[in-house]
Amino acid sequence: MxxxxxxxxxxxxxxxxxxTEGIYTEVTQLIADRFGGRRFDWSIKQHTIGLGAYALASYIVQALELPISAQAFLELRTPLMNERFPQxxxxxxxxxxxxxxxxxxxxxxxxxxxxxxxxxxxxxxxxxxxxxxxxxxxxxxxxxxxxxxxxxxxxxxxxxxxxxxxxxxxxxxxxxxxxxxxxxxxxxxxxxxxxxxxxxxxxxxxxxxxxxxxxxxxxxxxxx
CATH class of the missing domain: 3.40.50.1000 (HAD superfamily/HAD-like)
Structure with a gap:
């Protein structure tokens, strides 16, 4: 060939x-902990890698059983990621x-x-x-x-x-x-x-x- x-x-x-994947994991868990959600472990994370922002947020909110909307999740994570991404x-x-x-x-x-x-x-x-x-x-x-x-x-x-x-x-x-x-x-x-x-x-x-x-x-x- x-x-x-x-x-x-x-x-x-x-x-x-x-x-950057470690940053996404850290930020997602911080938000989950705030609302008493499930652990954001590999069994969930593996299905989110590569997704666009809204699709990712929708999946995470459902999988972690968070009492917020996908849009609210994105708004909560913005300042957390703004702080961490430059590193x-x-x-x-x-x-x-x-x-x-x-x-x-x-x-x-x-x-x-x-x-x-x-x-x-x-x-x-x-x-x-x-x-x-x-x-x-x-x-x-x-x-x-x-x-x-x-x-x-x-x-x-x-x-x-x-x-x-x-x-x-x-x-x-x-x-x-x-x-x-x-x-x-x-x-x-x-x-x-x-x-x-x-x-x-x-x-x-x-x-x-x-x-x-x-x-x-x-x-x-x-x-x-």
Whole structure:
């Protein structure tokens, strides 16, 4: 089988480029504790990774049995996340891979379910290498009709990079993100939380343990 000749790379952000998932967990549990809700453990969290904000809030309110609306949940978590997101660290291999692809002239984009507001907070410690991206598409972008698992975010990213979807490679950490990439007609590599079950990523083209393990040659991308 001939290796694909990828012309552009699109990255998810949360849990893939930046280590923000712990912040989401902490903030969600703080709110749950305030209302005497259930524990926000992995059995619940695994179903929320990669969802858009309102879908995530709706699921959490129901799963944790919180006596508030999804909108109220989002309003309560806003100041808590505003305080914590600027401290987000980079995931292993993220900066090095982004810098390499940029230096080789490969078009790169971020396609995230975050809002632009939260995107800006999360990259506070990483603005230098995030400036290397040729495009950033957030869930509240005017051209995005629906968040993941819909393909909109990735299709808009490909359009802005000027590359056909079939020539794009997506890196994602969530099953919803992989579904979005495949629905967009793109190649998709899963780099999930180690606790995520293998059978949630059967639709991915490959599954890796980190961005450090990416085999660029297998995708027709420059290696040095």
């Amino acid at each position: 001939t290796a694909p000749q990828i012309k552009a790379v699109i990255f998810d952000m949360d849990g893939l480029l930046l280590d 987000a660290a980079a995931m292993a291999g993220a900066e090095a891979l982004v810098r390499h692809l940029s230096a080789k002239g490969i078009p790169i984009a971020v396609g995230t379910s975050s809002s632009r507001h939260y995107f800006d907070l999360k990259i506070a410690r990483h603005r230098e290498w995030f400036e290397l991206f040729d495009a950033v598409v957030t869930a509240d972008d005017p051209q995005v009709g629906a968040a993941k698992p819909a393909p909109d975010i990735f299709l808009v990213a490909a359009q802005r990079l000027g590359v056909a979807p079939a020539d794009c490679l997506v890196f994602e950490d969530s099953p919803f993100g992989i579904s979005a990439a495949k629905a967009a007609g793109m190649y998709a590599v899963a780099i999930p939380d180690p606790a995520m079950a293998d059978d949630k990523f059967l639709h991915a083209d490959r599954r890796l343990h980190s961005l450090e393990a990416v085999d660029l040659k297998a995708w027709g991308l420059p290696t040095d």
